[in-house]
Amino acid sequence: MASRTEWQFQDRGSGPAYKQLVVVHDDDPENAAYRRLMDHCAACRTCLTVNDAGEATNTCTTAEQRYQEYRQARRGTAAALPHAPA
Ligand SMILES: [Zn+2]
Numbered sequence: 647m648a649s650r651t652e653w654q655f656q657d658r659g660s661g662p663a664y665k666q667l668v669v670v671h672d673d674d675p676e677n678a679a680y681r682r683l684m685d686h687c688a689a690c691r692t693c694l695t696v697n698d699a700g701e702a703t704n705t706c707t708t709a710e711q712r713y714q715e716y717r718q719a720r721r722g723t724a725a726a727l728p729h730a731p732a
Contacts, residue, residue: 648671648672648673649669649671649672650668650669650670651667651668651670652667652668652670653665653666653667653668654666654668654670654680657717657720664693669678675719675722676691676709676716676720676722678719679712679715679716679718679719679720680716680719682715682716683709683710683712683713683715683716686708686712687706690692690706690708692705692706692708692710693706712715
């Protein structure tokens with residue numbers, strides 16, 4: 647199994663995301679979903695569009711869909727952990 651470490655944006659639930667160094671396993675569904683999201687955003691003109699203040703406009707429906715898939719994958723991973731809160 648290929649694994650490595652990389653910086654990823656982590657979701658707080660509210661407020662801005664933060665970056666955290668994580669171990670990545672390429673065959674993990676959560677990381678696969680995250681990779682699809684990042685690969686899309688790096689190549690998508692809509693995702694790279696910013697307003698006059700330099701802020702992302704976040705108008706890409708594909709990115710939103712992939713983000714929701716990533717969140718779904720995270721919930722699935724968390725539910726499988728023995729120490730996850732009920
Ligand atoms: Zn996009």
